[in-house]
Amino acid sequence: MQHNGNESNSHCCATIASVTTTSQSTRWREHALATLAESGYRKGGARNAVVELLNQQSCAVTAQEIDEQLRTQGRAVGRASVYRILELLTTLRLVQRIDLGQGVARYERHQPDGDHHHHMVCDRCGQVAPFEDSKLEQAIARVCQRLSFAVAEHDVVLHGACRDCRAA
Secondary structure, three states: OOOOOOOOOOOOOOOOOOOOOHHHHHHHHHHHHHHHHHOOOOOOHHHHHHHHHHHOOOOOEEHHHHHHHHHHOOOOOOHHHHHHHHHHHHHOOOEEEEEOOOOOEEEEEOOOOOOOOEEEEEOOOOOEEEEOOHHHHHHHHHHHHHOOOOOOOOOOEEEEOOHHHHHO
């Protein structure tokens, strides 16, 4: 797992306290807990805390952001445990590890129904903005069909400058 000590609370597409739609997050939480149980993992306090925190997010967060928010909530989960749990959740395909090109891995829920979004990254200030585009998804499907390629998953990351940085 790639990470470094330089992780920061850079501008993210959603702050650590943001909340997603209730039905989508409930489905993911139930799916995650069921998958962990089916895989033989007991209900652990640290695992449950990370799952619950990820359940509240609408976009990708760093391990450091997870660790800091757990501490703010008074949950005693060490950073090494956070990384181990994220690695496990990634292996079980419950979480997707995303590299946005900033040298810091981010993690977001992998929806059981395949629902997802992509990211735009400001290379100047580090702001990350999520986006969805049905025409982009259709174009990816056309390319796959044309090349006779079965894509298991994909992520699109667009790099550039946000409105504020372009105006500066």
